[in-house]
Amino acid sequence: SFPGGRRDPADGDAVATALRETREELGLALGAPSVWGQLRLLPDRQGQMVAPVVANLGPLEDLTLTPNPDEVEEVFTLPLDHLLREENQGYTHFRTAGGYGYTLPVFLNGPHKVWGLTAIVTELTLELLAPGRY
Secondary structure (H helix, E strand, O other): OOOOEEEEEEOOOOOHHHHHHHHHHHHOOOOHHHHHEOOOOOOOOOEEOOOOOEOOOOOOOOOOOOOOOOOOOOOOOHHHHHHHHHHHHHEEEEEOEEEEEEEEEEEEEOOOOOHHHHHHHHHHHHHHHOOOOO
């Protein structure tokens, strides 16, 4: 999943929350100029609305991450070209008690399967970053 959490009273907006959570969870201090924008609101499994914020972190090799062990078990990245390859893209179907439930994107063949809300945010981001290729 991506860094995230509930908005604190001191957070001015969703962007401030995302920047604070990124600092708290990954030790990465980003400024507002790094932010490209906010995706549409998405509901999580509990019905809470999630406000995904997209930011430019710069080159990965220039980052020094210090994950908070109380909140982050592991950090991994996937290159854009990996995410754009069709063999790494799929969909998973979920059932509900009444039968058919819903279908969500999934990204395969990396260090972990990316699914759920993380895959939805990834898909929305790819649609913006690589129109015509995704």
